[in-house]
Amino acid sequence: MNRKKYRYPSVLTIAGFDGSGGAGIQGDIKTISALGCYATSALTALPIQNTQGVRTIYPIPYQAVNEQIETILDDIFPDAIKIGMVHTAELVSTILDALARYPHVPVVFDPVMVATSGDKLIEDKTIAAIVERLFPIAAVVTPNMDEAAILAEMPVRTLDDMRLAGAKIRQLGCRSVLLKGGHLDAPRLTSLYFDEAGDVHEFSFDRFETNNTHGSGCTLSSAIACFIAQGRNLLEAVGAGQEYVHQAILHSRDVQVGHGNGPLNHFFNPLELKKYDLV
Template structure:
């Protein structure tokens, strides 16, 4: 029997809960696992929700968030980190200050700021703290068009708007920005990736009708983090992450889960856990 030891590439998700399994930390864990990485997690909030909406949100004490992070980082240090919705400035400070005590790992930040209904989910002062503290540690930021409109302080309705807004957001201090075009009124949906050198890359996919897109933003940011953990560069990770989400939506488009907006099919092509030599 061989005595050789291996390790799994790990991804840490810092996010909220979704008991219906389609979004939040559950979607993150499914995505990370489906792509062959090892998922660890730290819970930031406890929303009570299903496919039809959120009924209540219970906060997690900041000390508990800090202790969760320290416990994981001390033991299973990740190749990449995904950060989801952070709803208070104090939570931002807790996460950033805790991560600062450890070696840097690439961070993918999904800035969840606007509900599907169009309602803003966080206060302006929290957005300011996010820009000042989270943006500088983010390798990739993944706003949708509504979130881009808040960050760039301009309407974002067209592809031309996206070009202007994405350039503005990248200048706020993050390394790169993937501006998602899922809300475009077009037959082909185009997302724009503004890389660290200032170049812009277009990614387009055919639009198809389905209500099963619950958790697509969580899934995308986790997929990008997973591909980074698997050794892809940022552009490759962004490209492959979008392809994964497109296929996950496609393969789940004809399935009914719950009475509202259903989840993606995260396991349309599950990969075995990747094993690397233990160094």
């Protein structure tokens, strides 16, 4: 008698390295694992960083990036893809070429341009390539306020600024935009989700004091990809992803890891790997 076989919902993260463990591929793998999905990865860059900031960034050969992605796609096909650090126009082309055969896999793109520490992580000439080529394949793009200011070419300091900037970014060609409000100077932090129909949805959480937000953007985009991989629609995935990040920060707020912006507690409520029938 043959035993019934199953599969795990799989999420591929295409992102940079973080030796301090809170952001980048390390943060993504923690998030994906904590939410009951199976994590695969392709490394795009080797930043030298800790909780206090980025010291330098070493490139990964483009051919190596291409081969990493193709090798994973040939064997462990993902239910969703998260794309993080893409710091050159050539890397944009490399990723697009590798994904070209798989246009129907949902992509969550976190346009990593500015680190939590304030360090700029992207070359100026790369922005046009990202907008022109990566935005059209993304189900949702997740800029923070600093990144939204770059993309919308305007100051983004208030909720009204966010509304205007989010609408501008959505017009650049992506299906939907989650503009994260973690840098708002307000007692409640509000993020805005601009959906495929052009409707705007607000998600608000009470502010609390903590330095442990390193990797929050990476974690959020990976969480959204996980919930998409598990079959939720975009609005549900965005809402569930934000609740997960809020709780992960809340459960880490009194812990000290390093001397700068510490990591989230990704495993505050870890889930077992989900099993789906193998079709």
